[in-house]
Amino acid sequence: DKNNDKNNDKNEIIASKIWLNPYSREVWRYNVDLAIEAAMLGFDEIQLDYIRFPAFVNLDRYNLAVAPADSKVEIINDFISYAKTRLGEYGIPLSIDVFGLTTSGSDLGIGQDFSSLAAKVDYISPMVYPSHYAPGAYGLAVPEKEPYFTIFKSMQDAKRELDGRSEKLRPWLQDFSLRHVYGVKEVRDQIKAAKALGLDSWLLWNPSSRYTWQAFRRNDLVAKKQQVSVVTDRGKGDQNVKVDTRKSNAEKDESKERVTDRT
Structure with a gap:
């Protein structure tokens, strides 16, 4: 009955009644068993998503049994430690996805403490999609x-939380449109921001797997060499200057000049 499924909590954004119990060791074993199976099949990294409690909901509807001494942060941290220990036997890196706003130091009530989780994994990927931030953020x-x-x-914020462990930071960037259309410029701007802070690793997300490939094309794939004539101040007359306008990447112009005397 749809009427009975309605929840009057205005903060609730999740409609599903199904959520695996983070307190259940059986759930832990099941998920890590799947990860180990993937490792044995040859996958070179395990990345865990939804390692959290439900967001913005009344947990009573999910019937999650809570041990009084265990906080949400402790439970999620314990699960990641368990996963890391078991996967360690297979020598495979473990990475995790977390909410973007956890980089500001709050677990947001879902058990994702950015700093402590980062200490337990090889890579941490905050989902910092600009469309998911409220006006004024x-x-x-x-x-x-x-x-x-x-x-x-x-x-x-993330680098400050990691305190010198930024090599573990690999953010999810946005390559999809919600209220504002995202294209080449928007994708490149995000990549530029990451690189400006020394981050060379990042991930892109598009729910339909339709990515803006133009954002990754090197300019040297389409640029043409230009030839111009200049006069030097060395009294040798005209020189032929070939200016290579190709760029080594989409952000930085590294033009090279080759000068040949014609005197």
Whole structure:
């Protein structure tokens, strides 16, 4: 009955009644068994998602048995430690996805403590999609329209939380559109922001697996050499200058000049 399924909590954004119990050791074993099976099949990394409690909901509807002494943060941390220990026998890296706002130091009530989780895994990937930030976040009127600054500020927070362990940081970036259309510029702006903070690793997400490949094309695939004539001040007359306008990457122009005397 749809009427009986309605929940009057205005903060609730999840409609499903099904959520695996984070307190259940049986659930832990089942998930890690699947990860081990993937490792044995040859996958070179295990990445865990949804390692959290339900967000923005009344947990009573999920009938999650809670041990009084265990906080949500402790339970999620314990599960990751368990997964890391078992997967360690197979020598395979373990990475996790977390909510973007956890980089600011709060577990958001879902048990994801950014700093302590990062200490237990090889890579941590906060989902810092600009479209998921509320107006005013990071002092931005509409973060979705400011992809560079949203990523830059969120990664600043993340690096501060990691305190020197930023090699573990590999953010999820946005390659999909919600209220604001995302294209080449928006995707590149996010990548530029990550690189500006020394992050060379990142992941892109598009729920339909339709990615903006143009954002990754090197300019040297399409650029043409230009030939111009200049006069030097060395009294040798005209010189032929070939300017190679190809770029080594999409962000930085590394033009090279080759000068040949014609005197």
